[in-house]
Amino acid sequence: MKARVEISLRPGVLDPEAQTIERSLASLGFEGVEHVRRLKVIELDLAHQDRAAAEKAVEAMCERLLANPVIETYSISIDA
């Protein structure tokens, strides 16, 4: 089974990297670009047979390692 985790910063948390990319695009002459946001995606293959179990496992991985709940939120999708 394949899982995909999308991790994004909680709203309001400063993202200096996105800001810098936005400014850099502007200085390269790209106009009208706004609200640059960055997300991280982690994809992985799972040995699980059961979709619900897989989802639970990935959720546990997010809580324990993949995401930093203090400043990030995540969403999981499972592809059987």
Place this chain on the structure above:
Amino acid sequence: MKARVEISLRPGVLDPEAQTIERSLASLGFEGVEHVRRLKVIELDLAHQDRAAAEKAVEAMCERLLANPVIETYSISIDA
């Protein structure tokens, strides 16, 4: 218009971060996890009215800045 760019490492380029994640998951007791891959996603808002023009602009951004063709590939999706 909203654009989303997904940037992933070219096959064959090894990703120390993904490898470390895979190892850490194993050492945390998550079993059967394989092929961990990382992608970067950049989302942005565009002032463009025209979808095709928007797509072209984002493609130019990728070529010029957002992706490094030596190690990365990208895909673009536009959401009007």
Place this chain on the structure above:
Amino acid sequence: MRAAVITFPGSNCDRDLAVAMERCFDKPVARIWHQDTDLPPLDLIGIPGGFSFGDYLRCGAIAARSPVMREVARQAARGVAVLGICNGFQVLTEAGLLPGALLRNAGLGFVCRTVAMQVATASSPFTGSFAADARIALPVAHHDGNYQIDEDGLKRLEDEDRVAFRYLENPNGSMAGIAGVLSEQRNVLGMMPHPERAIEPLLGGSDGLPLFRSLMGALA
């Protein structure tokens, strides 16, 4: 010797490099801002270490697209020597002036220590004063120094004798222990170690001196 050092927002070894060059060349070194496009006549351009643009997006990526780098590319094509150290190496690969890419260190963490390495070729304006195969020790300080290149690219580098330095103790997982590479014309050098931090015994070593002496001999 007419030398210059570029400063990008976030560069932090620009002063160190300029100071080292001034000391070794005994000549003032010009300082160039990343938005300058009008460079004075130069023999050597230094691209310093540090965290240009915070290392955001990819190390060196944003700096590589800044106005001054177009001019650096033009000058390099004309044969002016370009020395990129640490972040400067990353900038040069991102700008396409050197092949390959620098990824996150294999151990993921930042590594600051003096490491043993070998001068892999003495035939370049940067390395002529080293004994061939000399073993030297230079400080490294980076978290993205893991040099990667495709198979063909690596073969070309080796065949054309363009690996300038090779780690004896690999601190970052670089392919073939590569610590520094030369351009095809051999006038552009990118290297992760910091020769400018090794120019006096008081700072813990002077194995970086021959690099500056080589440049002095080749260019002045």
Place this chain on the structure above:
Amino acid sequence: MTTPAITPEIVREHGLSEAEYQNILEILGREPNLVELGIFSVMWSEHCSYKSSRKHLSKLPTEAPWVVCGPGENAGVVDIGDGQVAIFKMESHNHPSFIEPYQGAATGVGGILRDVFTMGARPVALLNALRFGDPSHPKTRHLVAGVVSGIGGYGNCVGVPTVAGETTFHRAYNGNILVNAMCVGVAEADKVFYAAAAGVGNPVVYAGAKTGRDGIHGATMASAEFTEDSDAKRPTVQVGDPFTEKLLIEACLELMQKDCIVAIQDMGAAGLTSSSFEMASRGGTGIELELDRVPLREEGMVPYEVMLSESQERMLLVLKVGREDEARAVMEKWGLDFATIGHVTDTGRMVIRWHGEVAADLPIAPVSGASPVYDRPSVPTPPRLPIVGAAGSAPMDDRDALLVLLGCPDLASKRWIWEQYDHMVMGDTVQRPGGDAAVVRVHGTNKGLAVTSDCTPRYCEACPRTGGMQAVAEAWRNLIAVGAKPLAITNCLNFGNPERPEIMGQLVGAIDGMAAACRALDFPVVSGNVSLYNETEGRAVQPTPNIGGVGLIEDLGRMTGMAWQRPELALVLVGESNGWLGGSLYLREVMGREEGAPPQVDLPQERRNGDFVREVITARLVEACHDLSDGGLLVGLAEMCLASDMGASLDVPREATPSAWLFGEDQARYLLAVSPDALGDLRARARGRGVIARQVGTTGGRSLNVTGLVPISIDEMRARHEGWLPALMAGGH
């Protein structure tokens, strides 16, 4: 402005007591609105007002002929000759680092940097004092990893070398780690900037990053005791941007070269509130702010949030009239936000407008000056018994004891940490981490600044007064050991809940001891920080008054380090050895006992021995020097062998109890490596000063040979010493 009515509940949520609220009503003669209440709450928080400690801090000596500016400004300033000054300070970021170790530690570094460059200094060195919980506690590894990469991530990016620190572990910090950061900068003596808002009509300007909703109530959080539901406070974590900080450093230093700044102050804890109130208060002036002109990062922010935001990388300046364009040009060159947000008045009031309407109107003096001062009840820590000479039968011989000590959490090498810090950037690091004090050359000169951070919390817990004294003395000694003249200290006092008399007793005792040592050693306090309420569920940290010391080496040709270069040198032990085992690491790590009074600190002897050691180093009679502290003589000698990559022999005197002589932690001691040719001169000088200096061994070989013990090879010692922390972090313990 319509704001909700102030209920007792809202007052409580703001951390203000009933009495404090009554005081506010009296000051204002009316009810405060919510913005005003928020301002009072942060200004009167422990963190900003020092209400529990102020009375006692006044006992610390703060003057010496070389002190240019003591406590009260953003950082302390001392003269280092040739028209230059060193500017430095230490600060805590304990609670944020526990909640989010990477960002907490990173923003701690950012904050302390700003305190230093805001005064006109270029930051040249960073230090960090870290106290973690038990290494086997489930959270410890995660906290160590996060804190260290946060400190490195920030310091490396701004390009200021992190050159020294301290890292220890004890279960008392399981729920409340300590992360203290120190920064040292160098400025021209005639270009020091202060933070007193002056000149009616002068513009008040904002520079740096935009303001978001970061860390609102960070200052009150830093003053509140932790509970298990502290996780709920998470959104208040600030995120740092070292890239912007680097730009801000360069922009501010560039602007300072022009003649347009009247006053400048960073926005630290309590952000715009504390910076504006403190500037007006120092200048005895008033300020009017047009708050809507503050550059904002997020939509829909309200005055309350703008005043209390702790967004990082921001500065507040008072400029000379008419110089805004010049200043704006510099800030914009570096890509930073710039806005004129108000002006200086002579009203003694802070008037804050939001789109023309008054959002707050408060008198400056009572908010910042007349915050409450508490004389909290205290009980002294009960004394413990001395343990000298024999301490009962040991479970292992002294050889194994040495190996245990070299690999114990507090003494094991911290290389794994400092190799993640760029400790060489700026090209002036003359002594890297790993020695007694790090040394950075003053750029372009042949002078050096020696820097160190010290404290032994287990001594402070056993006897706060002796512990406070010892921390100052150890910092002094570490500076002497590299050949520096100790100049002054900064400090960060980390304690538990001051409302508990026994904690208050620790604080009072430690300050007393510090004051006595500072006086005896001519080593005044020029800046500092107090962090209280370091406890979780009623369990306090060990009392931890971290001391940051700065010294001057006038001629780097007369510096020493821990490493000797050749065999056949005499090893000379300076100071008296009585075999004091109380409170020692030997007792704790080898015998499993945390007991006994800490070693006595004899200040006159400390002074005499230190002055002697500095004299003989300066006279070039010494080839290597190390002060003896944790682990005593044998650990100190082993550390020197490791630094030198060479062995030595050590002769245990017949009359001594070996274990106590080898591992006792008697104070005021140094171990010197001296050429046989210089020995006579050195002995004569010792006699002249009344200092005990006796040869105890000789350098040479590949092992450490101690009377009566099987030789211990350098490799075996190194494996123990270097192995522990990497193994811990790899998950091997």
